Amino acid sequence: MKDGPDISRIGQLIGDPARANILSALMSGKALTATELAQEAGVTLQTTSGHLAKLADGGLIRMRKQGRHRYYALTDDEVAGVLENLMHLAAMKGHLRTRTGPRDPALRHARICYDHLAGDKGIALYDALIQQGHLQETGDELSLTRSGESFVEEFGISLEEIQSNRRPLCRQCLDWSERRNHLAGTLGKAILDQMLERNWAKREVNSRIIQFSREGERQFTALLAKQN
């Protein structure tokens, strides 16, 4: 007699490339329409519709009707957390979708990786946080130090808010253009969100490129140079 949770059903849902693309796209935290997701998944709208129904049935995503649009999003932070873990595992085991990094120099420079900052800029941020003693590496683990906590709060991020959920606060994410680590987790997302909110940078439409303004570039550099 078999008992226990049925992980195969969830695995099966994630196991289809089109559905995995959909879930990856939703990792940004934004709700997207079926048409947008079809674009991301690389299949037709009909096929996408079927996939969305299965994902919703499996409890991984939820739908919100709004006018004639239907917005899809991940059900909760737990789903996002599990997906992030899977991404991390997949990266560790070398399951990358492309062998080479992004070709576009702008993508190499600064891009969004699900919901956090990647590329040169992402690595620079990560290295600076380590160097300033705000983050501490112990093996593969990453933890926020006391000084890091105040740094984060000063930057306008409520620690309370971002650590209240199941998804890890901070973790390494392997950068496939540079083969080095950058910062993922709710903290990685919060920092990028804060930068976008401060208009240091904005996300280009229909692309993963993060475009820094001149002022934003200046502020970013100052942030990294700041001594403890």
Place this chain on the structure above:
Amino acid sequence: MKDGPDISRIGQLIGDPARANILSALMSGKALTATELAQEAGVTLQTTSGHLAKLADGGLIRMRKQGRHRYYALTDDEVAGVLENLMHLAAMKGHLRTRTGPRDPALRHARICYDHLAGDKGIALYDALIQQGHLQETGDELSLTRSGESFVEEFGISLEEIQSNRRPLCRQCLDWSERRNHLAGTLGKAILDQMLERNWAKREVNSRIIQFSREGERQFTALLAKQN
């Protein structure tokens, strides 16, 4: 251009019921032979052999030759952690393999759930730890309190050891015979291991049943009754 880790490959591996059974069986932490795993998976040896090759190729399990046996085990704690997250998510979303709990009364009383204690005994342990203030529930989160830390150390478990890896230290696990929580995570495993080592109980061969000795039963009850 798609980039990023390919979660679909891992999802696909987990997505097959036979492979999911194999992975679940390996969650106990023990290395098992292909024949044993075929039993667990409910398919023939040939089919199992194919599945094992795929899992190994995907980096989820690793093989150790020993004489004419081949022992399979999960690659590392990270894989175990991801599987545990998936189990938790699956339980939350109501994906259970069976609608009813185990029929066998002994199974209801005390059984192994992957690698930790479940059934009446598991729930009793969980409730006692909460009631004694060793564990603290905040929403769905579970954390070890200061008093819990010393309790664990006194019980002969090295906190250092069990929290050095990526898998969560303690987390709730929904008990499908009782529909209540018991303790999972590395702490859950460590406590069960300690009980087995102290000969309070032993695992029946080819079954999930945990058989408590008379003395073990007494010690267990005393442990739960102990005041802070």
Place this chain on the structure above:
DNA sequence: TCTATGCTTCGGCTATGGTCGAACTATGAA
């Protein structure tokens, strides 16, 4: 060497499920 056991490989069968074209439903705008 011979035999038993553990496991893998090969080949053929079959079912599952992903895919898209076409038709249908629903909402909003003119």
Place this chain on the structure above:
DNA sequence: TTCATAGTTCGACCATAGCCGAAGCATAGA
């Protein structure tokens, strides 16, 4: 009402992959 856009459902096609029987390796013991 009419048209356009967003999305779902249906049906047919087809590739993938799970499955097992049979045969083939490999190791241990006699």
